[in-house]
Every structure is written in structure tokens, then in C-alpha cells.
Amino acid sequence: MSKAGVIVIGSGIAGLMTAHLLADQFHVIILTKHSLTTSNSYLAQGGIAAAIGKDDDWSKHYEDTVTAGYDHHHEKHVEEMVRHAPRIIDSLIKLGVPFDRDLHKQIRLGKEAAHRVRRIAHVHGDGTGAAFIDCLLGQLKNRVEIMENSRVERLLVDDEQVVGVQTNNCKLYADYTVLATGGFGQLYTYTSNSISATGDGVTLAYRAGAKLIDLEFIQFHPTVIIQGGKAIGLASEALRGEGAYLINDEGKAFMNSFPQKDLEARDIVSREIEKQLAAGRKVYLDISLVNHFATRFPQIERICQRNNINTKKGIVEVAPGAHFTNGGVQTDSSARTSLSNLYAVGEVACTKVHGANRLASNSLLEALFFAEKAATDMLNRAVTGNEIGLKWINETGKMDSIKSSLFLIPSIDELRKRMFHAVGIHRESRSLVEFLNWLEVYKNWFMDEEKIDSTQREEANQYLLAYLVTSAALGRKESRGGHHRLDFPETESDWNQKTLQWGLSKNRTKLTTYI
Numbered sequence: 001m002s003k004a005g006v007i008v009i010g011s012g013i014a015g016l017m018t019a020h021l022l023a024d025q026f027h028v029i030i031l032t033k034h035s036l037t038t039s040n041s042y043l044a045q046g047g048i049a050a051a052i053g054k055d056d057d058w059s060k061h062y063e064d065t066v067t068a069g070y071d072h073h074h075e076k077h078v079e080e081m082v083r084h085a086p087r088i089i090d091s092l093i094k095l096g097v098p099f100d101r102d103l104h105k106q107i108r109l110g111k112e113a114a115h116r117v118r119r120i121a122h123v124h125g126d127g128t129g130a131a132f133i134d135c136l137l138g139q140l141k142n143r144v145e146i147m148e149n150s151r152v153e154r155l156l157v158d159d160e161q162v163v164g165v166q167t168n169n170c171k172l173y174a175d176y177t178v179l180a181t182g183g184f185g186q187l188y189t190y191t192s193n194s195i196s197a198t199g200d201g202v203t204l205a206y207r208a209g210a211k212l213i214d215l216e217f218i219q220f221h222p223t224v225i226i227q228g229g230k231a232i233g234l235a236s237e238a239l240r241g242e243g244a245y246l247i248n249d250e251g252k253a254f255m256n257s258f259p260q261k262d263l264e265a266r267d268i269v270s271r272e273i274e275k276q277l278a279a280g281r282k283v284y285l286d287i288s289l290v291n292h293f294a295t296r297f298p299q300i301e302r303i304c305q306r307n308n309i310n311t312k313k314g315i316v317e318v319a320p321g322a323h324f325t326n327g328g329v330q331t332d333s334s335a336r337t338s339l340s341n342l343y344a345v346g347e348v349a350c351t352k353v354h355g356a357n358r359l360a361s362n363s364l365l366e367a368l369f370f371a372e373k374a375a376t377d378m379l380n381r382a383v384t385g386n387e388i389g390l391k392w393i394n395e396t397g398k399m400d401s402i403k404s405s406l407f408l409i410p411s412i413d414e415l416r417k418r419m420f421h422a423v424g425i426h427r428e429s430r431s432l433v434e435f436l437n438w439l440e441v442y443k444n445w446f447m448d449e450e451k452i453d454s455t456q457r458e459e460a461n462q463y464l465l466a467y468l469v470t471s472a473a474l475g476r477k478e479s480r481g482g483h484h485r486l487d488f489p490e491t492e493s494d495w496n497q498k499t500l501q502w503g504l505s506k507n508r509t510k511l512t513t514y515i
């Protein structure tokens, strides 16, 4: 009997784990638009949260998760995920992940914002993501096919089922397609994200007819390192867990008046930094109290060295930057999307385990847990004997050269600046409407796939996503977690558990529903 085929789009942790779990039974191909290691996962400085400490249990992890996320969760998903976290750590150890350990050989646990206890496991200090990826790539050697520099341009849909993808150089058909493309921090001027995080999976899914949810909830990380006005990388929250604290250029430790000081939830810290910046102050992370900074945080030290920042001086300039997209492609408890045979895992998906604001170090956990769910579901699906397997047809650029032409648009930097201004840490009706009106001018182009030249597809997708995120931010008339409205500053009980959902209607205009 022929093996079923799976296309995994993206090479972060969620995609690689899904591929690893399927590789023995399925014919798996991984498509990635840059290199295998260009991903947010590879940059991840934070670790993986799991209730494995003596003073911890899954219910505390659960409570911290829903408190940070403003009770906007799928409670069952959260419970299952945090209950399974210790087992996932064990399975990573079996795969060879060398977690950092203390003198007694116990996994060393760090503390990050909004966790009441130490529960974050790291590898090589701030190199957890890279260590996971390296380990999974080792496991995948010779078991799957890999195509780097392969950009997926659209999902192929036949009779409401996803049957494969069109890439920049071929059509590829398979039984299942898995979106593992990450989030869309690159839509913003300041971001901690990899260059790959442009939201491809979200727009691919939307254009194919899948449902999107919670797009308004963008998490800004308070401490993106700034040099010469540019974001150059992340200063992990783990630094504040080890004694670093925020000061302004007058030396004032402005988080001191908050109950958890510098370890308040990210949305709160980001907004306080914004207030300082708006008042014309600069903001720094004072790292002078962090023991063994360069060896404990080698990745951050390297970022600083590369950019001529001398960490021995004890301060690093920081500002908030887009870090994590809580919303995305709606998925169920098996990581299935609303389209048949299309799965989504990792940041591209919205499983609602993060609610309105993700708890630090829950994202690698979510990626691994739902990768398992997706793989298990595919493995359990009945074998029909009619599997497609994996088939491809080369037809370079044909479709685009016939129907499309270049469209004159402002630069992506312009779009990013406008996103940061209108749909950033603070939002309000006036600037959201202004931005939507600006985007409206380009709508005929970015909404209509047939008009988009393949050289402008990534830009068109970012314009479309900007339009959807802004519409979502305008639609939610309250403040909650990663969505802060100046004109609706309170968290409103009327909005509890209400989710804004987006999808294409038959005539290809957007529709909104509450669920």
C-alpha cells in the first residue's frame, strides 16, 4: 500500500516536530521559504514552561496562563497542555535535548513574567530554540524530504478540501497539508521576530477559505534591544528573572510601584515603557545585577557585541516590539483548521491556549503539544487505499505571467510604521479608521489573488493581513491583554469569551461573526 503524503510548510519547532512524528509512516516533505534555521523558533531565547519544580503543579501553571491571558482561553486546551508539559520535557530529554541543570543534576528552572514560581527550562542559557531545532533536525536526517528557499504561493483546494500547494516552482499534491509558518511580527517596525515571520500561513489559509480568529491580540515584548533607532534583537525576560530591571534616562526604576515590579505581565510592562517613551525619555535595561551575564545569556551577548554594545557598562537600551501573535488560523483540539485536510500548528494557529496575552515560555510548549495532536490525528485517520501520497508537477511561474502585473505600492517599511502607529501597543478608533482608509486604496489589488504578480505576493499578503488585523482591532471595543484601546480602556464583561472570526464569503469580501 502506498504511504500517505504530508506537506509541512515551515521549519520551526512545530513543523519539525510534526514531521518527526509522522516520518516513519508517511511520506513527508518540509517546505521552507528561507533556510531551515531561519525561524522564530531558532531565535527563541525563552525556554519551555512546565510544572516540574517542587513547589509547582499543573493547576498553578494553568492559573498563571489564564490570568496572563485575561480569561480568553479554550480552557480544556490549556488544561491538557499544562498537564502534559512535564511529559513533553521527558520526551525532549529522550530525544537528546541537553537541558541546563544545577549542581544536583536537576533541570535548572528560571522565572519569567507572570509566572508565580520558577518553571522555565532552558538549554544553553538563552539558546533553547536553537537547541530544540538542532536536535529535531538531527532526528529528521534522511527520513523526510526538505526543500529550502521554497515559497508557497497558494493552497490548492478541490471541493472544499486542501489537496496540496503551489510553490514558486511547482505544484505539489498530498493527502494532508500542515501550516507551521509562524506569526507576523514582521508587520511591525520594531519586532523581535525573524525575517521569515511575515504571516504567510495566515493569509494562505484565509485566501483558501479557512477561518481566522483573535487577530487583534498582538503581544509586544517590552525589551527589544535598540541601537541607533533600530530593533536588533531580543533581551530575554529571563534577564529580569535574574535581577535586571528597567530604568529611564533619569535613572528612575519606573516599574517599582507595581506589585510584581519588572515581572508584571508583558502588556503592562510594555505600556509603561511606552509612557516613558511618549514623555521623551529613553528606557534601558539595567543588567548590572545579573550574575555571569555573558555566559548565562550568550545569545544576547553576541547580539550586543555584533552591534558594538558593551554590556560591561551594565545598561542596554530597549523598547517594546511585536513579539507574538496570539491569534491566527482557528484550530480544534486535533490542530485541524476549518478546511478539510489542512492542519495548523505553532504560532500560525490559534488554539486559544494563550488567550488575549501569552504567558512567557508557553509557546514552545504549545508548538510541541499541538504538533503531537496533529500527528496523532493524521496517524489515526482511516487508511482508504486512495492516498495521494506526494506528487509534484513543475510549471514555473506560468499562472502569474499570464494574469498579473506589477502594482505600485508604498514600501513595506511604510506599512510597518503605520501598523506600529495604528495597531501597536495602543489603539483608538481615529487612527484605526485612518489606517483602514489608507489600506482601502490598495484593497482591489491585495484581495484579488489573480491580480498579484508573484514578485509582489509577500507584500500583498502583508497588506491583506494588515487590513484584517486592523479591522479586528477596530471591531473589539474593549481592552484586553494584547489589545489596548485608548477609547475603550476597560476589560468589558460583555466581551468575555467573545471571539472575532474572519473568513471569506462567497463573493470574496470579508465577514465577521462572534462565536
Ligand code: SIN
Pocket (backbone or CB within 6 Å): 045, 046, 047, 235, 236, 237, 238, 359, 360, 361, 362, 363
Ligand atoms: C523571552 O525570553 O523573553 C521570550 C520568551 C517568550 O516569549 O516566551
